[in-house]
Amino acid sequence: MKTLFINGSPKKRFCASSYFLFLQRLFVGGDKVTEHLRTRGDYQRILDQLPGADAVVFGVPLYVDGIPSHVMGFMEEMERSCREKGLHPRVYAIANNGFIEGKQNEPLMQLMENFCRRAGLTWGGGVGIGGGVMLNVTRILYFVQVGMLILNLLFNGISTGDFLPVGPLQSFLKNVLWLLYLNLGVLFYLIRMGRAVRKREEAGKRYTRILVPSFIFILFADVFFIILSFLEGGMFRGWLAKKVPDR
Amino acid sequence: MHIERKEEYYVKLILHDLGEAFAELLTRKSDHMINANGKYAPCQGCFSCWTKHPAECFMKDELQQACRRLGQADELIIITKNLYGGYSTPVKNVLDRAIGTSTPFSTYRGRQMHHTLRYGRKGLWKVIVYGDITEDERTTFTYLAERNAVNEGYERSEAVFLDDIARLEAVL
Ligand SMILES: Cc1cc2nc3c(=O)[nH]c(=O)nc-3n(C[C@H](O)[C@H](O)[C@H](O)COP(=O)(O)O)c2cc1C
Numbered sequence: 001m002k003t004l005f006i007n008g009s010p011k012k013r014f015c016a017s018s019y020f021l022f023l024q025r026l027f028v029g030g031d032k033v034t035e036h037l038r039t040r041g042d043y044q045r046i047l048d049q050l051p052g053a054d055a056v057v058f059g060v061p062l063y064v065d066g067i068p069s070h071v072m073g074f075m076e077e078m079e080r081s082c083r084e085k086g087l088h089p090r091v092y093a094i095a096n097n098g099f100i101e102g103k104q105n106e107p108l109m110q111l112m113e114n115f116c117r118r119a120g121l122t123w124g125g126g127v128g129i130g131g132g133v134m135l136n137v138t139r140i141l142y143f144v145q146v147g148m149l150i151l152n153l154l155f156n157g158i159s160t161g162d163f164l165p166v167g168p169l170q171s172f173l174k175n176v177l178w179l180l181y182l183n184l185g186v187l188f189y190l191i192r193m194g195r196a197v198r199k200r201e202e203a204g205k206r207y208t209r210i211l212v213p214s215f216i217f218i219l220f221a222d223v224f225f226i227i228l229s230f231l232e233g234g235m236f237r238g239w240l241a242k243k244v245p246d247r
Numbered sequence: 248m249h250i251e252r253k254e255e256y257y258v259k260l261i262l263h264d265l266g267e268a269f270a271e272l273l274t275r276k277s278d279h280m281i282n283a284n285g286k287y288a289p290c291q292g293c294f295s296c297w298t299k300h301p302a303e304c305f306m307k308d309e310l311q312q313a314c315r316r317l318g319q320a321d322e323l324i325i326i327t328k329n330l331y332g333g334y335s336t337p338v339k340n341v342l343d344r345a346i347g348t349s350t351p352f353s354t355y356r357g358r359q360m361h362h363t364l365r366y367g368r369k370g371l372w373k374v375i376v377y378g379d380i381t382e383d384e385r386t387t388f389t390y391l392a393e394r395n396a397v398n399e400g401y402e403r404s405e406a407v408f409l410d411d412i413a414r415l416e417a418v419l
Contacts, residue, residue: 009292010289010290010291010292011291011292011293015292039289061292063290063292063339063342063343064339064342064343064346064395064398065391065394065395065398066333066334066339066391067333067339068289068290068292068339068343069289069290069336069337069339069340069342069343070289070340072330072331072333072334072335072336072339073289073336075331076330076336099353099359099360099361100360101359101360104359104394106390106394107333107387107390107391107394110332110383110386110387110390110391111331111332111333111387111391112331113383114331114332114381114383114384114387115331117381117383118331214360217360218353218354218360221353222351222352222353225297225298225351225352228294228298228351229297229298229299229351232295232298232299233299234295234297234298234299234300234301237299237300237301238301238302239301239350240301240350240352240365241301241302241365242318242365242366242367243301243302243303243312243315243318243365244315244318244319245312245315245316245319246312
């Protein structure tokens with residue numbers, strides 16, 4: 001019972017797909033292998049993992065309403081490889097997108113489903129997650145909270161002798177519960193899908209998102225890009241200008 | 248290539264994966280052309296085309312300013328081989344590398360969240376699909392083209408399915 005997890009984000013580190021695959025792995029037992037598919041150079045290594053895998057879980061970002069091109073290229077090769085070797089793993093997908101509506105992943109899910117039909121594989125369903133970038137930020141915030149708590153307890157302990165003060169513990173718990181709340185939809189559907197993956201069953205297509213109202217989400221997203229564009233300098237290089245080609 | 252935009256003029260851009268075939272026809276029918284030859288590096292997902300050097304990719308190849316070319320066009324015609332009801336890998340590569348057509352800011356379009364448009368509203372997002380295709384894949388492609396048109400700020404979308412690529416001229 002081997003499950004192959006394929007992270008289709010081209011980013012080297014800190015991708016949202018790796019966060020959701022991490023959560024998904026928690027709810028799937030048995031032999032688990034995770035591969036990062038970033039370039040063509042990764043194709044063969046991952047194709048070599050296919051024999052013996054009876055379930056494949058793709059974790060992919062939504063790119064222009066579809067699947068990133070390097071993952072499409074991989075799927076073409078996977079179709080060929082599965083036909084040649086007579087492989088029929090069940091395929092699941094965890095898609096995440098930048099915008100808040102998880103439902104925007106629907107075309108991606110259809111592409112995956114059509115791919116399965118072409119390649120003679122069984123489509124197992126998937127979860128489409130809106131607000132992926134921000135959910136990914138909640139995982140850093142979680143570690144920040146843990147770090148701050150430890151420092152707080154240490155300082156407090158050294159200065160007052162009380163290593164377990166109620167105040168900092170309470171505020172830590174409150175903040176962590178907030179972060180958990182934002183992830184509740186994701187956790188619920190990934191637990192459900194994990195059960196289906198364990199049993200090699202059909203999970204259906206489900207859509208969820210970060211649990212905040214969309215106008216607040218947009219406000220945060222705008223502030224996020226303003227800060228990033230300030231730090232990286234784009235704001236001062238014709239940030240929103242209608243640039244024409246130089247060549 | 249220097250592109251001058253005349254306001255009263257309707258600019259047509261063709262993005263295709265046909266290689267050198269139909270070159271004369273495509274040149275005649277378009278103002279600008281992007282040949283998705285499959286030799287470009289895929290997008291790395293860094294968003295620096297928004298936050299670092301706007302409307303420009305950090306990778307210095309022919310697609311570095313692809314979004315600016317798309318930005319100049321009122322009508323986009325994509326000629327692509329079918330792949331699972333979506334764009335062929337080379338065509339998708341170009342689309343992924345061209346998200347600088349929008350800005351990092353968000354807004355609502357069609358009651359959903361999308362980015363604001365660097366180059367304003369556009370006309371037609373037309374997809375001409377060739378190659379073997381199933382009924383499900385047609386449904387997916389038509390839906391995908393609609394979604395792309397909303398996301399990229401086009402007025403409308405159209406998906407045309409060609410059984411025989413020799414009929415290309417009739418649908419351009
Ligand atoms: C080239 C490109 C295209 C994108 N297109 C969309 C899109 O159409 N809709 C959307 O909601 N998000 C879109 N996004 C945002 C990503 O889906 C989002 O950042 C996601 O969280 C990335 O996941 P990752 O960190 O695993 O790579 C796009 C991002 C990039 C780089």
